[in-house]
Amino acid sequence: MPDEQRPRRPATMKDVAAAADVGLGTVSRVFSNNGKVAASTRQRVEEVAARLNYRPSALGRGLKLSTASNIGLLVTDISNPFYGEFAEGLLGAANAIGHHVILCATGEDPATEREYVDLLLQERVGGIVAFPTSENRELWRSAQDLGTRVLFVDRTVPGIEAACLSVDHQAGARSATEHLLALGHRRIGYLGGPDRLTSGSMREAGYRRAHADVDVGVDERLVVRTRFTRETAYASAVRLLDAPDPPSALFVGNNVLGEAALTAVRDRGLSVPDDISLVMFDDVSWAKLVDPPVTVVAQPTRQLGAMAARTVLTARPEAQQLLLPPQLVVRRSTAAFYG
Structure with a gap:
């Protein structure tokens, strides 16, 4: 298919920020009317958004749900039963305390992770629970700069101070x-x-x-x-x-x-x-x-998920390590060796 016939993906807040040479936080403030933005900067952002045909989401403008009601969950592989059990624990706890969850699967791909984090920032989720790829440092920093609470699970991202929940x-x-x-x-x-x-x-x-x-x-x-x-x-x-x-x-x-x-x-x-x-x-x-x-x-996979739901919107922004103990369960796949 010729390039001119290929469907173009919708412009994102990150696209607008790059084209207007401003941060994600500035674009967010322009479209949410939350915080001060210089008149010249606001005009530049709005002109770039119009040129790119950028459409701020209704959720991003706070028209449907309170932003604090939304949690983004980034797992790597939804076919892996570990992530299914984790998501089950998180969803149950989130529902119990009135939060909604947006589930994304990155496939351990940093580019896909960038797309989903950008999407979640457009939706102005209150917090993101993520099994990160260990890359995209600047994007995670931008998320924190926007006031989005970030909770990593199992892994950390070098250079990013964020709470991390895992087993030992x-x-x-x-x-x-x-x-x-x-x-x-x-x-x-x-x-x-x-x-x-x-x-x-x-x-x-x-x-x-x-x-x-x-x-x-x-x-x-x-x-x-x-x-x-x-x-x-x-x-x-x-x-x-x-x-x-x-x-x-x-x-x-x-x-x-x-x-x-x-x-x-x-x-x-x-x-x-x-x-x-x-x-x-x-x-x-x-x-x-x-x-x-x-x-x-x-x-304790479901327990980890439930803890993540309860922690992500209340954890302090500085780094903290929340460790749960794992347990060795001996079954019949191991035996004595006398060689």
Whole structure:
């Protein structure tokens, strides 16, 4: 399709701010009539908005719902049951206290995250609960400058002072690895997410700390970081299993990686735990239903969601870390190793 025939996306508040060479806060004040704006600046913003055919949303102008009634929720993958349980907890608590929730899924893509945050700012939500990509620092700062309360979950964004709600990732990973070491395993593979994510780096740190505590070295060939997609996770699990000296146990960083690892184990004709023990971060429903059921580091996922709903509009803007303890749940996917 020729470019001139392609449908153009609607202009956003961010587009207007860039074209008018002003901040998002200035554009917001122009269209909400909330706060002082110089007459010349107001005229420039309005002229740019007219040229771009920008349409401020009714919610953004406060015509439908009180802005304090709206919470934006940014998750990464709605097919991941962890995010479904988290959203369920948040929605229930939000409804109970009279808040509405706008759900967005970023797919771990910084560009998509930018689009959704911009959309939520146009809708003038009172707060945003986000599993951030660790990028878009300036956009998150702009959100805070607009007075939008930001609560990160599981992860932080370097340079942004915002409250963060999570479980103690390092403690959870440490307990999982200690369990495997106590069973006699010394070659424990780690399949985790990108280390640029706070949750991934902390879980890997817990894995390493458990080894250091008992003076067991980590074979770096058994440490694999991958994206949270089933295809890449499966390929990474196969790489570990096909190593010349494969691990006797696997600790995987979340349920998507765990599903891929379990599939790879079975596709290789191996069995859990006879050939390889498996521990996974996240206690999702399928972990109890497979045979054998999987040993997990359980997060209080619905509780996290409910806490997020109650916290996002009341948390202080300065950084604070709100930690909940995870729990190791031992099932039949792990066994003693005597090799």
